[in-house]
Amino acid sequence: MCHGANVAFRDLSATGTITSGSVMVPCPWFSEAAEMARENSALDLGVHLTLTAEKLHYRWSPLIGSSKSSGLVDDDGYMWRDVASVRKHADPRAAAEELRAQLERAVASGFDVTHLDAHMGAVLAPEFCGEYLRLADQYEIPALMTRTLAAYGPNNHLAGVTESQFAEFVQEAERLNIPLIEQVLETDFGRPFSRAVERHHYEDMFSEVASGERTGWYFAALHPNTPGEVEIIEPNHSHVRTDEFHIFGSDEYVAWLRGGAIRTATMRQLRDEMRRARRVR
Numbered sequence: 695m696c697h698g699a700n701v702a703f704r705d706l707s708a709t710g711t712i713t714s715g716s717v718m719v720p721c722p723w724f725s726e727a728a729e730m731a732r733e734n735s736a737l738d739l740g741v742h743l744t745l746t747a748e749k750l751h752y753r754w755s756p757l758i759g760s761s762k763s764s765g766l767v768d769d770d771g772y773m774w775r776d777v778a779s780v781r782k783h784a785d786p787r788a789a790a791e792e793l794r795a796q797l798e799r800a801v802a803s804g805f806d807v808t809h810l811d812a813h814m815g816a817v818l819a820p821e822f823c824g825e826y827l828r829l830a831d832q833y834e835i836p837a838l839m840t841r842t843l844a845a846y847g848p849n850n851h852l853a854g855v856t857e858s859q860f861a862e863f864v865q866e867a868e869r870l871n872i873p874l875i876e877q878v879l880e881t882d883f884g885r886p887f888s889r890a891v892e893r894h895h896y897e898d899m900f901s902e903v904a905s906g907e908r909t910g911w912y913f914a915a916l917h918p919n920t921p922g923e924v925e926i927i928e929p930n931h932s933h934v935r936t937d938e939f940h941i942f943g944s945d946e947y948v949a950w951l952r953g954g955a956i957r958t959a960t961m962r963q964l965r966d967e968m969r970r971a972r973r974v975r
Contacts, residue, residue, distance in 0.1 A: 696752070696927055700727045702918040702939045707737055711942040711951055712918065714961040716742035716811050719796040720754040720773070724803075731805035738960045740809035740835070741800045743793050743826065745780045745816040747773035752927040756788075757795040764788035777816045777851040790825035793817065797829055809961040811838035811915075814851045818843075823863040831870045834972065836964050838913060839867045840875050847880040848915060871972045873964055876910040877903065881917045887933045893941045897950055904956040911964060918942055 695718050706712035717727040717739055731739040745766065747753040753772040756764065760771040765783040767773060774780045780789070800807050810830055812818050817826040818839075830837035840846040843860040867874060879899060885891060903912050919935035928935070941947055951958070 695721050695723070696919070696923060697723050697726060698920040698922055698924050699723075699917075699935075700730060701920045703727070703739075704730055704734075704737070705920075706918055706939070706942050709943060709948055710958070711948060712916070713958050714738040714740065714808060716740040716809070717800065718742045718744045718754075718813060719799050720744055720747075720757055722754070724799075728800070728803035728805050732803070735806065737805075738808050738962045739805055740811060740961055741797055741807055742811055742813050743796055743817045744813040745773060745784065745789060745792065745822070746775060746777060746814050748775045748814065749927055756792045757799060758788065758792050764792075766792060777814050777819065778853065780816055781819050781821055781854075784821070786821045786825075789822050793822070793825050793829060797833065801833070806962070807833070807835060808965050809836045809838065811913075815846065815848055816851065818846065818849075818860070818863075819852060819855055820859045820863075823860075824866070827863060827866055827870060827872060830867075830872050834965075834969050836873055836961065836968055837867070838875060838878065839864060839872065840878055845875075845877045847878045871968065873911065873968050873971075875913045876908055878913045878915055879903070880915045881934060881938065883917075883931050883934055885934055891934075891937055891941070893944060893947045893950070896941060897947070897955070900956045911959070916942070 700723055703712060703715040717724055719741060727739065731737045755772050756766045760767045765785045766788055810826065817823060826837050841864060843849055843852065843855060843857050916938055917935050918938040920939055921936045924935055925932040
């Protein structure tokens with residue numbers, strides 16, 4: 695999203711505590727993230743497909759332009775602040791064009807795109823999910839999808855989407871040999887500034903998943919950010935982001951992770967697994 699998120703991704707990737715990231719192509723600091731990934735092929739970077747711009751002043755517009763007829767922009771010419779407004783106003787054809795433009799710009803920028811996922815979950819809505827899966831199929835990269843909507847942790851923006859609606863796209867993902875994620879965990883943005891968070895919060899969250907009976911791929915949607923600018927961009931939640939940067943960069947967390955409590959993987963590995971499965975389909 696911003697410079698501080700890029701730096702956090704680079705630094706934490708070097709420690710091994712973050713194994714993948716996803717870039718928001720319409721955002722002002724996209725070119726920096728793309729440059730990082732071009733120069734360091736070890737970085738695992740996907741595309742965070744974006745149809746909303748929810749911040750107060752740090753905002754962005756569609757790559758395809760700000761025509762009101764597309765339904766993708768509010769009265770100020772920026773993407774809508776919430777998913778409900780996108781679903782209400784957006785022409786699905788314009789949304790599909792925008793999603794494709796974002797992926798094409800990422801590919802053209804020269805880094806190895808490892809996967810697709812969804813800003814605020816917007817592209818998982820029925821109006822847009824078909825194009826989401828078509829892009830994953832065409833480019834042979836995973837699109838973050840769970841077996842049920844309930845298993846997709848950050849689903850609070852998808853109010854009104856039913857499990858039966860979502861199931862249609864799960865079936866389509868299975869037909870296309872797009873791998874499904876067992877569960878998506880997410881940063882707790884509800885934590886007030888007054889309540890500190892310890893690294894044990896994350897260790898416990900990950901260990902609980904690792905100790906479960908179901909095997910498969912799990913995805914933790916985390917949001918570490920270095921201090922310095924995010925406090926202005928997102929004053930109400932910046933402490934959550936900077937705390938994650940400090941926790942995941944700490945010697946104690948690195949030691950816990952290297953102790954083997956959980957097994958980590960990259961989205962590049964999942965992509966390669968998907969491509970192998972499709973070759974023998």
